[in-house]
Structure formats: C-alpha cells, structure tokens
Amino acid sequence: MSAIENVSRRGFLKGLAAAGALVLGAYYVPEILRRHDSGSVRTDADNATLHPNVFVGVETDGTVWIVAHRSEMGTVIRTTLPMVLADELDADWKR
Numbered sequence: 001m002s003a004i005e006n007v008s009r010r011g012f013l014k015g016l017a018a019a020g021a022l023v024l025g026a027y028y029v030p031e032i033l034r035r036h037d038s039g040s041v042r043t044d045a046d047n048a049t050l051h052p053n054v055f056v057g058v059e060t061d062g063t064v065w066i067v068a069h070r071s072e073m074g075t076v077i078r079t080t081l082p083m084v085l086a087d088e089l090d091a092d093w094k095r
Helices: 009-035 076-090
Strands: 056-058 064-066
Touching: 064 076
Parallel strands: none
Antiparallel strands: 056 064
C-alpha cells in the first residue's frame, strides 16, 4: 500500500487550478480551432439544418421543432414555450 501524503493548502489550490484549466481548455480549444480552420470545406447554407442544442431544431423547409421534456404540472409550458420560440425566431406559427 502507498503511504498517505499530506497536501498543503498551496498544493491543493495548484491542483484545483490545473484541473480547472484542463476542463476549460478541453471545452474552448476545439471551438477556437474550428473557427480558425481556413482550409475546411463549407457546405451550402441553404441545404443545412440548424440544431443549436438538443431541445430546438430548424429544418431545411423552415419547420421549427422543440422538445419540452418536463411534465406540464399546470404551468402551460407546452403552449407558451413554442409561442416564445416562434416569436424569437420570427417563425411561422402554423409550421
């Protein structure tokens, strides 16, 4: 078995800062590289669908879909959330 080592407060904070830098680097570095990749081939924007996250999507025909994964519980969220989304995206409510 290995011996237990005492960790100083300074060593703990250094390790915490290093772990935080690792997490932030893993999150931001791929995005920065993707933005600055000048050699990438871009597809036609008219044929692309937009999926900014797992709850909202915009298809090529202009259809906007939304996922409300929580139960209703009297807050009318299944009606008001699509209304707010359609208003913010200037989408056609009939679609």
